[in-house]
Amino acid sequence: MSSLFDPITLGRTTLANRIAMAPLTRNRSPGAIPNNLNVTYYEQRASAGLIITEGTPITQQGQGYAQVPGLYLPEAIEGWKRVTSAVHSAGGKIAVQLWHVGRISHTSLQPNGAAPVAPSAIRAKSKTYIINDDGTGAFADTSEPRALDISEIPGILEDYRRAARAAVDAGFDAVEIHAANGYLIDQFLRADTNHRTDAYGGSIENRIRFAIEVVEAIVNEIGADRTGIRISPVTPANDASDPDPQPVFNALVEKLAAYDLAFIHVIEGATGGPRDNLPFDWAGLKAAYRAKGGKAVWMVNNGYDRDMAIEAVESGRADMVSFGKLFISNPDLVQRFKENAPLNEADRNTFYGGGAEGYTNYPTLALSA
Numbered sequence: 001m002s003s004l005f006d007p008i009t010l011g012r013t014t015l016a017n018r019i020a021m022a023p024l025t026r027n028r029s030p031g032a033i034p035n036n037l038n039v040t041y042y043e044q045r046a047s048a049g050l051i052i053t054e055g056t057p058i059t060q061q062g063q064g065y066a067q068v069p070g071l072y073l074p075e076a077i078e079g080w081k082r083v084t085s086a087v088h089s090a091g092g093k094i095a096v097q098l099w100h101v102g103r104i105s106h107t108s109l110q111p112n113g114a115a116p117v118a119p120s121a122i123r124a125k126s127k128t129y130i131i132n133d134d135g136t137g138a139f140a141d142t143s144e145p146r147a148l149d150i151s152e153i154p155g156i157l158e159d160y161r162r163a164a165r166a167a168v169d170a171g172f173d174a175v176e177i178h179a180a181n182g183y184l185i186d187q188f189l190r191a192d193t194n195h196r197t198d199a200y201g202g203s204i205e206n207r208i209r210f211a212i213e214v215v216e217a218i219v220n221e222i223g224a225d226r227t228g229i230r231i232s233p234v235t236p237a238n239d240a241s242d243p244d245p246q247p248v249f250n251a252l253v254e255k256l257a258a259y260d261l262a263f264i265h266v267i268e269g270a271t272g273g274p275r276d277n278l279p280f281d282w283a284g285l286k287a288a289y290r291a292k293g294g295k296a297v298w299m300v301n302n303g304y305d306r307d308m309a310i311e312a313v314e315s316g317r318a319d320m321v322s323f324g325k326l327f328i329s330n331p332d333l334v335q336r337f338k339e340n341a342p343l344n345e346a347d348r349n350t351f352y353g354g355g356a357e358g359y360t361n362y363p364t365l366a367l368s369a
């Protein structure tokens with residue numbers, strides 16, 4: 001029987017424990033370039049078995065929020081090298097989340113003020129974070145997107161490939177493909193955001209096609225043993241919805257089983273919200289993946305506490321558990337879980353934007369003693 005605190009092999013790397021830091025957007029990288037404050041933040045959390053970085057856009061077109069770090073400028077790759085080097089020096093392992101937001105963006109963030117792109121021209125009932133002309137940050141309604149022409153898709157696949165290569169050059173141990181939370185790949189998967197009538201829309205096989213082509217582009221570039229994917233079958237985040245998600249996501253994981261990926265990261269329920277917002281067979285999803293020969297580490301997320309995570313791993317229902325908010329306020333979460341120590345409360349007012357306050361100034365157990 002495995003324990004949450006046991007090491008685990010994830011693709012070509014071995015992790016010290018089965019606790020992952022989930023991707024967390026913090027909006028603290030002006031110019032889309034990782035800075036020294038980001039280095040400190042990730043270094044502080046290096047005791048996680050695996051850190052998965054905040055969503056990291058593969059291009060400016062894939063950028064949907066102000067001041068998130070990208071992986072498309074040379075200076076950004078240099079900045080990420082400092083992050084990965086610091087995490088590795090502290091004994092940690094780190095993956096970068098490759099992100100294209102699709103329609104969850106704003107014209108002020110897009111190249112030449114263009115409309116964001118999406119599978120179909122359907123505006124999201126959602127908001128994004130922009131910087132006003134006076135320099136203040138603010139949440140704004142997402143802009144009206146335009147539908148991608150089928151001829152543009154190979155270019156976006158190339159963007160993913162290039163970003164995966166840049167990730168390896170920047171020292172990351174793996175990449176996580178962001179296919180969750182109503183962003184571009186998820187927009188293709190869901191029937192309510194994908195009204196295409198070509199090979200990328202309509203049937204389930206067509207709607208999972210883009211996700212599979214992204215996986216293929218990245219696996220062919222850096223190897224399946226450094227590639228993971230994050231999915232969120234029933235989340236309503238960013239106005240995502242599908243009338244019948246179970247067959248879509250079962251079909252997706254059955255296809256993914258052929259690629260021998262390093263990990264599958266599953267958000268159970270509504271992201272950051274109720275775990276039972278819609279009926280979904282989570283065990284059935286994993287069984288569908290394993291039945292087709294899928295061997296990837298099965299990582300689960302959303303609302304887990306220490307006892308739930310221990311049970312999920314000891315029962316074999318999951319191989320790893322990822323934590324978001326708890327890692328914001330507890331850089332030494334692993335030690336706190338091991339000792340069943342009290343946890344710091346996170347300050348929601350400093351989740352997005354700002355500086356060290358609520359980012360790198362949470363105390364560790366040693367400091368609290």
Ligand SMILES: C=C(C(=O)O)c1ccccc1
Binds near residue numbers: 023024025181237
């Ligand atoms: C990358 C995000 C996600 O996956 O939901 C995100 C973006 C903005 C705020 C919170 C989360």
